[in-house]
Amino acid sequence: MTSSHNDGRAVLQLHGLCKHYGAGSTLLKALDGVDLEVAPGQLFGLIGHNGAGKSTLFKLLLGLIRPTAGSLRVLGEAVDGPNFRALRRHLGYLPENLVLYDNLSGLETLQFFARLKGAPLAPCEALLEQVGLAAASRRAVREYSKGMRQRLGFAQALLGEPRLLLLDEPTTGLDPSAIRDFYRQLDALRSRGVSLVISSHILAELQGRVDALAMLSGGRLKAQGTVQALRERSAMPLRMLLAGTPAQLDALPSQLSGLMERLALQREDAQHACLRCPRELKMPVLQRLAALDLTDLSLQEPSLEDVYFELREAA
Numbered sequence: 525m526t527s528s529h530n531d532g533r534a535v536l537q538l539h540g541l542c543k544h545y546g547a548g549s550t551l552l553k554a555l556d557g558v559d560l561e562v563a564p565g566q567l568f569g570l571i572g573h574n575g576a577g578k579s580t581l582f583k584l585l586l587g588l589i590r591p592t593a594g595s596l597r598v599l600g601e602a603v604d605g606p607n608f609r610a611l612r613r614h615l616g617y618l619p620e621n622l623v624l625y626d627n628l629s630g631l632e633t634l635q636f637f638a639r640l641k642g643a644p645l646a647p648c649e650a651l652l653e654q655v656g657l658a659a660a661s662r663r664a665v666r667e668y669s670k671g672m673r674q675r676l677g678f679a680q681a682l683l684g685e686p687r688l689l690l691l692d693e694p695t696t697g698l699d700p701s702a703i704r705d706f707y708r709q710l711d712a713l714r715s716r717g718v719s720l721v722i723s724s725h726i727l728a729e730l731q732g733r734v735d736a737l738a739m740l741s742g743g744r745l746k747a748q749g750t751v752q753a754l755r756e757r758s759a760m761p762l763r764m765l766l767a768g769t770p771a772q773l774d775a776l777p778s779q780l781s782g783l784m785e786r787l788a789l790q791r792e793d794a795q796h797a798c799l800r801c802p803r804e805l806k807m808p809v810l811q812r813l814a815a816l817d818l819t820d821l822s823l824q825e826p827s828l829e830d831v832y833f834e835l836r837e838a839a
């Protein structure tokens with residue numbers, strides 16, 4: 525089977541994937557029995573604490589290190605199979621710490637990486653333009669700010685029009701407008717059918733942007749799915765922010781009688797209250813609240829960060 529026959533199939537297929545370092549008392553299980561499938565054309569997030577195994581996973585996917593056990597296929601090809609070398613051209617990778625030669629200009633750097641990858645040199649200038657480095661393309665990289673180096677790293681990952689992009693903490697060092705710009709570019713890539721796997725510690729950044737994500741902890745897969753599926757899996761309550769007259773808010777405990785022991789009601793001021801409510805009680809609570817004719821009600825889902833901590837603690 526060649527990679528071109530992979531349309532519609534998972535871009536990543538991991539089964540029982542393990543990467544162990546050392547032995548005996550120094551044994552370290554960087555990854556330990558990870559099963560994961562990533563559908564094509566997605567922006568897929570990878571989250572986890574420092575040392576959870578994210579970078580190790582990227583290196584395994586690229587064939588830079590070999591697994592201790594388990595199997596992995598990338599774009600349909602086994603990473604240890606005969607066709608993987610050819611397939612590598614279709615992968616773009618932005619490592620966590622890309623080494624750059626300070627004396628080269630941005631353009632020379634990109635041309636250097638293009639030669640390494642066997643990609644054409646002609647698109648280098650356009651790629652620098654795409655990442656906002658056109659004006660700095662002839663300046664030495666030693667003069668680049670952290671964010672500029674990161675953009676150059678991103679341009680490097682885009683060389684050769686990859687079908688799958690693996691981005692290890694790509695927004696480190698980017699300012700808010702550069703981060704927004706970066707995700708716009710990811711959206712454009714995704715709309716052209718490029719699959720993207722991105723790791724980040726900035727959970728608020730991933731929350732509204734990823735199609736699905738996986739959460740690693742101590743080398744194990746703690747959870748995977750859409751942000752909403754993870755929310756539903758965690759037992760995090762919903763927050764209802766209520767606004768009404770003092771009399772309406774005073775009536776809340778009696779209006780919610782029978783349910784109150786499973787709710788947490790906090791009065792913020794005379795006209796505002798916050799109600800924490802288990803997900804499964806959402807509709808019964810809303811029905812009771814409707815009878816009060818409140819001035820306003822807004823419903824807040826738990827943030828990905830809240831869910832992350834909740835799932836991390838879960839067995």
Ligand SMILES: Nc1ncnc2c1ncn2[C@@H]1O[C@H](COP(=O)(O)OP(=O)(O)OP(=O)(O)O)[C@@H](O)[C@H]1O
Nearest residue numbers: 545552554572573574575576577578579580581620
């Ligand atoms: N070459 C190696 N030799 C020994 N241990 C290693 C090696 N590479 C990684 N590890 C260990 O494997 C574990 C996972 O590391 P990894 O770099 O994959 O974590 P990470 O999730 O990317 O962390 P971070 O968020 O800090 O970048 C860590 O405990 C790390 O010390």
